Amino acid sequence: xxxxQSKSNTTLKTGNRAEYDLYPTPRKCVQxxxxxxxxxxxxxEPACGRGDISEVLLDAGYSVLxxxxxxxxxxxxxxxxxxxxxxxxxxxxxxxxxxxxxKYATEFMKLGYELTAQSGGKLALFLRLNFLEGQxxxxxxxxxxxxxxxxxxxxxxxxxxxxxxxxxxxxxxxxAWIVWRGKSWKSDDTTFDWIEP
Numbered sequence: 001x002x003x004x005q006s007k008s009n010t011t012l013k014t015g016n017r018a019e020y021d022l023y024p025t026p027r028k029c030v031q032x033x034x035x036x037x038x039x040x041x042x043x044x045e046p047a048c049g050r051g052d053i054s055e056v057l058l059d060a061g062y063s064v065l066x067x068x069x070x071x072x073x074x075x076x077x078x079x080x081x082x083x084x085x086x087x088x089x090x091x092x093x094x095x096x097x098x099x100x101x102x103k104y105a106t107e108f109m110k111l112g113y114e115l116t117a118q119s120g121g122k123l124a125l126f127l128r129l130n131f132l133e134g135q136x137x138x139x140x141x142x143x144x145x146x147x148x149x150x151x152x153x154x155x156x157x158x159x160x161x162x163x164x165x166x167x168x169x170x171x172x173x174x175x176a177w178i179v180w181r182g183k184s185w186k187s188d189d190t191t192f193d194w195i196e197p
Contacts, residue, residue: 021101022049022072023158025126030056032195033097033177036150039122041094046083047108050074053097053126065093084111094121105131109178113144116182123182129174145190147181154197 030053039062045054048066051074057064058076066074067081084107096116100108109125116123129151132141155172177195 021103023099023102024049024052025099025158026156027052027056029126029152029156029175029177029195030097031060032152033124033126033150034060036193036195037122037124037148037177037179039095039097041119041121043095043097044093045098046081046086046096046112047098047100048072048074048077049099051076053099057097063093083108086111086115088115088118092119094119095123096121097124099126102128106137110140113180113182116180118182120182123180125178127176127178129176131178132176144180145188146178148177148179148191148193150177150179150193150195152176152195 034056042063042065043057044065044067045057046067048054048068049072051066054064054066054074054076064076065078066076067079067083068074068077069080069082071077071080084104092115094116096112098108098112100112105125105127109123112123112125131137132149152175156175157172
């Protein structure tokens with residue numbers, strides 16, 4: 001079990017973004033990841049929100065640890081925990097699959113990579129496609145190349161706090177699943193593929 005804490009100094013309420021960056025992941029997007037990637041061992045969803053990713057994983061037969069920094073009402077929430085304060089433990093889940101909070105996506109990526117590199121599992125992050133850009137992340141990406149990038153050919157709509165977007169306002173954004181394979185990945189090459197509409 002990872003180190004779980006009930007309180008945190010991490011605050012995610014910023015501007016007009018959803019409180020705690022709650023933009024639930026479309027379940028179809030999760031299934032499309034599972035159609036392409038298999039995970040061995042338990043899977044941790046550290047920003048589980050209302051359980052959209054966790055439920056697809058559970059339906060697929062995976063053992064899932066679901067945590068979040070606050071309780072969003074998910075009935076299968078295992079614990080309230082600040083992922084960014086967690087440290088590696090031998091009995092923690094081998095894999096991490098999550099849609100990280102936008103503001104802390106880089107921190108989630110770096111810690112998730114560190115944890116799964118030690119466990120020998122996989123890290124899969126649902127991120128905006130333009131996350132691959134940027135000078136600040138350039139050197140990190142060069143040293144920690146993803147094993148697979150799956151780009152959604154069709155832009156995805158993530159509803160703020162799970163609520164429908166008012167008519168006339170577009171919420172579509174280019175997204176991708178970015179996957180690292182930890183110690184099991186021996187190649188410097190990244191496989192790039194598209195997810196059909």
